[in-house]
Amino acid sequence: MSHRAALVSGTLFALAAGLMWGLIFVAPLLLADYAPAMLSVGRYLAFGLIALPLAWLDRARIRDLKRADWLAALRLSLVGNLLYYLLLASAIQRAGGPLPTMIIGTLPLVIAVASNRRNRHRDGLFSWAQLAPSLLLIGAGLALVNHAELARLDAGADLGRYALGALLAVGAMACWTWYPIRNADWLRAHPDRSPSTWATAQGVATLPLALAGAVLLVAASAAGLVPTDGVFGPTPWRYVGLMFAIGLFASWLGTLCWNEASQRLPTTLAGQLIVFESLAGLAYAFMLRGQWPPATTLAGIVLLIAGVAWALRAKPQPVAAPA
Template sequence: MWIGTLFALAAGLMWGLVFVGPLWLHDYPAVLLSFGRYLAFGLIALPLAWLDRTELRRLRRADWLEAAKLSLVGNIVYYLFLASALQRAGGPLPTMIIGTLPVVIAVVSNRRNARRDGLLPWRRLAPSLVLIGAGLALVNRAELAHLRADPAADLGRYALGAMLALGAVAAWTWYPVRNADWLRAHADRSPRAWATAQGLATLPLAALGYALTWLGFGVAQPDWSMPLGPRPLPFVGAMLVIGLLASWLGTLCWNEASQRLPTALAGQLIVFETLSALAYAYLLRQQLPPAATLAGVGLLVAGVVWALRVRPVAVPAH
């Protein structure tokens, strides 16, 4: 349990980096950031595949098809929605909407996977969900107050960012549940090889998407040149760092956690990503979080600690 929790924490620290990229590279369109990140992930996976070549040979056609589905929805579609949301609504609000994932995944997977993982009793699970929900509400309230105080704020753009963040939540509710299904059904397989397989499956999708984006912007003729956009060196550096740390290493750590923990509990530990992203966003702003935000973070942490105390109860087979 605790080893799985530490892997989830490491994944959260890595995944928090993906919230920084769209804010730092604010002059890049979200579609270029999404395909750029996963093109880097796929290219990084190529040499890593040599290390896992024996494990990768064990994968069948159905496994590669599952890896491609996971890559499309959990990688490209998710990050396209997230990057678009961040560029329209700033860092904290999309971060907090994504932060509802612990609650959403726990609710979705608790009943769905009860026979496999055991049922986390709702009566014992409810306090952690309430604490996490209250923490998210507090941080959102503080961010909305910050927005209202800004005379240049565009509420319509902010609302669109919130809607796009909800799309990201839908994509990443589906991904960890399906990913855990495969990992729990193949407990003898290497989580590292499965992370590499997803990178390899991502490569053709990202390469095609990047080529079409290049073609599209070539027709539109923006003020900057393709294929690397207005700031080539920062763009390439950020894509490589995010591709290695967030995409490959983060996925590896999450796979290790998913093999060890019930999906409903692992879903709640995605709160580590929210906390990391929030910390990185305020570092980028060079500001200290307000008291309400810190109180919300405290509630989030309390909710996670409570959740770790809940043990699944076996469901009898019928």
């Protein structure tokens, strides 16, 4: 595949992944009475259950995965799925939504910076002169998009609780900085493997972790530590339906599209395209509210799109591996 074809198809797959991942911001709004732990465990339990029949249909290629591959899938699922959402949900409970969202929103910048020199022998090296304009545009766009929410922070908040929430959000950001870099490592090291098989493998690896989380959640509910209002909450059919929809679209299909993008694009560039998730989540939130974004948010969206467009112009320079 030519560089141009890989760039175009990889960008389209990253866009599709962002559109799928943006759905995760809808569930908490539609299930406002549910504890974050129920949403996290429910999503990944659904992801694991969906992956089982898909693994059976793809069993020939699943059988080709070695023990080391399954251990890699387990680590990715633990850090990039369950631990990430546990930290993020805990951060939101302690600091509210705006600050954790702002911290997580820096992922496109953090991943680009973290992966550029690390992966220079595999992907080539982007000069900082190439990266700076897109990173500045994306950073300014994220700041504008979150400005209205940050301005509404409660000035009387418990500073200790607020600081702990910020620290947990940084932990969540670290988890999802690690995940796409390590996931890309596996995919680029196995170009002959199907991205859909790898997405299914991660779903299968997630299932025992999600089952353990469900057991802990039931125990915590029985002890009165987590309010659940029954096994499936106050609106069980809506809860189950949304969890399976998000498990299919946001988890499996989103992971598949991201895997396809990761096989085609340098990790530094792919990291910046995670901004599509923020844009999609923002669009879905305003659609759900039935409102147009305010002028500040629209200006931020324009800057984000400009940053992505600038990033796609950058070309890495080959770097020879050490002898």
